[in-house]
Amino acid sequence: MSGAVIRLAWCVLTWGCIGLGTAGLALPLLPTTPFLLLAAWSAPKGSPRLAAWLHDHPRFGPSLAAWHAHRAVPRRAKALAPLLLAASWILLWTSDMPPIGLALAALLFLAVAGYVLTRPSAPASPEAPPPRAWARR
Template sequence: MTSTSLPAPKLIANPLVRRVVFIFGWFSFVMGVIGIFLPLLPTTPFILLAAACFARSSPRFYAWITSHHRYGPMIANYLAGKGLPLKAKLMAIGLLWISVSFTLFIVSLLWAKLAMLATALAVSAYILWRLPTLKTLDS
């Protein structure tokens, strides 16, 4: 899937706001890349946020991020409302729980542990039951 199968997003009319959203998109993208290497920083939400920011601020970078050879199809399918492949959903949930489990041993505040557990449960429930599962040949 390439970015050409997605409808053209509507750009923000105000040039100043569009620049701010574009900068925020790059910040989000960089945070997502850092999240690849840091287990406690999530990658997927930042990359999806970057794609959403680029959709409203830069057709060029929106096309780039949604046509990336590895992650582009997943981003494009997610943004089109088609969901994620089952393998990606299970991997996201698995990595989420590995990160949360690791963090629970580091954090000593009970309220923080409870907040992390509640967030992980809510995100897992959303991914499993609310986010559509994309039908692919390998899922």
């Protein structure tokens, strides 16, 4: 495959993840953070300009900078994650999901909540380097 096709594939993956992450802001069963982290990982491989845009984005950039510098999750996300996971589980429960599915979803959601809650909180004033300094790594 040519370099242009490979870069295009990375860009498609990045935009797809940005789209899914954005949709996750409104849809309770669709997570936002993993898609944005995947987009942040794939963007530099396809387009440094797209990576810079993502890391400079007013909504996504600070969270990505905190994750990169400290592996930290913003306090707001740490507060919302368990609530949204619980709401998602209740939605599954009310939709007559089979008990095995409810049990598996509960285990998955507990694992995700445990992971998010055990990450450090993002500092109030990030000490991370400016996003463009590390977006090209």
